[in-house]
Amino acid sequence: MTRAILTVQAELDLEEIGDYIAADDPERALSFVSEIRRHCERIAKAPHAYPARPELGEGLRSCAHGRYLIVFQPGTEEVLIVRILHGARDLPALFRDRS
Numbered sequence: 001m002t003r004a005i006l007t008v009q010a011e012l013d014l015e016e017i018g019d020y021i022a023a024d025d026p027e028r029a030l031s032f033v034s035e036i037r038r039h040c041e042r043i044a045k046a047p048h049a050y051p052a053r054p055e056l057g058e059g060l061r062s063c064a065h066g067r068y069l070i071v072f073q074p075g076t077e078e079v080l081i082v083r084i085l086h087g088a089r090d091l092p093a094l095f096r097d098r099s
Contacts, residue, residue: 002045002047002075002076002078003077003078003079004041004072004079005078005080005081006040006081007080007081007083009082010081010082010083010084013083013084014033014037017029017033017068017084018032018033035065036065036070039065039070040070040072044079047061047072047074047079048061048074050063053071056092056095057073057082057095060072060082060095061073061074067086067087067088068085068086069083069086069087070083071083071085071091071095083095
């Protein structure tokens with residue numbers, strides 16, 4: 001079964017999201033981060049059902065979770081969650097320098 005693996009950067013993104021929400025509502029921050037993690041596991045079950053995002057990088061796809069975008073790369077045995085970003089950010093600029 002395919003599983004979701006978060007990159008170090010995606011884990012940092014989640015930490016930032018949690019910290020931002022926690023400033024107003026610590027309990028909601030924990031539940032929201034958990035929701036995103038569960039959403040990543042759902043993505044892993046059918047990663048090709050989500051739109052390709054060639055403007056962000058070769059092989060990348062994305063899925064919205066509220067105002068956030070989960071950017072991932074499907075693989076045979078795992079789905080690599082590359083970033084988890086607020087949709088208002090300049091996504092092409094963030095991915096332009098991706099190695």
